[in-house]
Amino acid sequence: MDISFPAIIFQAINFGVVAFVIWKFLLGPIQKVLEERSARVEQGVKAAEANLKKEQEMDKRVKQELQASRDEAREVIAESKKQAEKEATAILEKARQQAKKSLEGEQRAFEAKMHKEAKDLENKMADLVTQATKQVLAGSLTDAEQKKIIDSQLKQLKGMSLA
Amino acid sequence: MNTPHNTLLVESVIPLTKDQLEQIKALTRDKTISQVENRVMPDLIGGMRLSLRGKVIDLSLKSRIINLRAKLA
Numbered sequence: 001m002d003i004s005f006p007a008i009i010f011q012a013i014n015f016g017v018v019a020f021v022i023w024k025f026l027l028g029p030i031q032k033v034l035e036e037r038s039a040r041v042e043q044g045v046k047a048a049e050a051n052l053k054k055e056q057e058m059d060k061r062v063k064q065e066l067q068a069s070r071d072e073a074r075e076v077i078a079e080s081k082k083q084a085e086k087e088a089t090a091i092l093e094k095a096r097q098q099a100k101k102s103l104e105g106e107q108r109a110f111e112a113k114m115h116k117e118a119k120d121l122e123n124k125m126a127d128l129v130t131q132a133t134k135q136v137l138a139g140s141l142t143d144a145e146q147k148k149i150i151d152s153q154l155k156q157l158k159g160m161s162l163a
Numbered sequence: 164m165n166t167p168h169n170t171l172l173v174e175s176v177i178p179l180t181k182d183q184l185e186q187i188k189a190l191t192r193d194k195t196i197s198q199v200e201n202r203v204m205p206d207l208i209g210g211m212r213l214s215l216r217g218k219v220i221d222l223s224l225k226s227r228i229i230n231l232r233a234k235l236a
Binding site: 122123125126127129130133134137138141143145146147149150153154156157158 | 175176177179183186187190191208209210211213220222224225228229231232235236
């Protein structure tokens with residue numbers, strides 16, 4: 001195989017022209033497309049990262065709010081429990097006081113009743129005694145005894161005065 | 164049962180003797196008494212009750228019993 005120098009030069013020039021044409025008209029747009037694609041990918045990555053960050057922040061905020069809600073719920077439950085215990089104690093105390101008052105009232109009423117009955121009995125006895133004394137004395141004193149009483153009272157009169 | 168102003172009223176279960184009435188008048192030491200009236204009151208049960216110008220000395224057994232009743236109650 002013979003090597004033709006002019007053919008080599010022609011081929012070289014030919015290659016150079018093709019390379020220039022490719023560089024000038026094909027490489028630029030391809031590179032531009034590649035750069036645009038790269039930029040779009042980068043933008044997409046950035047957007048995805050931003051979304052991820054936003055999502056993480058949202059997640060964090062949700063967790064925080066959830067925790068805050070749990071804390072608040074716990075506080076509300078604790079406060080309600082405390083309030084319920086306080087009210088239960090107050091109700092018990094009130095009931096105890098009412099029972100005591102009622103018992104005292106009943107006791108007082110019972111004592112008053114007993115006192116009245118005792119007084120009634122005393123009065124009844126006093127009536128019986130005086131009635132019996134009257135009946136016994138009214139018919140039993142003789143004139144001599146009446147005179148004796150009068151004489152005795154005349155002696156008593158010495159110490160008294162009508163003036 | 165009003166009596167004159169200067170009359171001493173003596174109530175008793177049995178009638179009193181003049182002597183007893185005089186004795187009573189003397190014991191009152193009241194010179195203004197003009198007369199002594201004796202009324203028989205079986206209700207008194209025993210003893211006597213003297214009244215002069217609204218003032219009363221009650222020595223009757225009835226009043227004693229009433230006092231006893233008050234002390235017993």
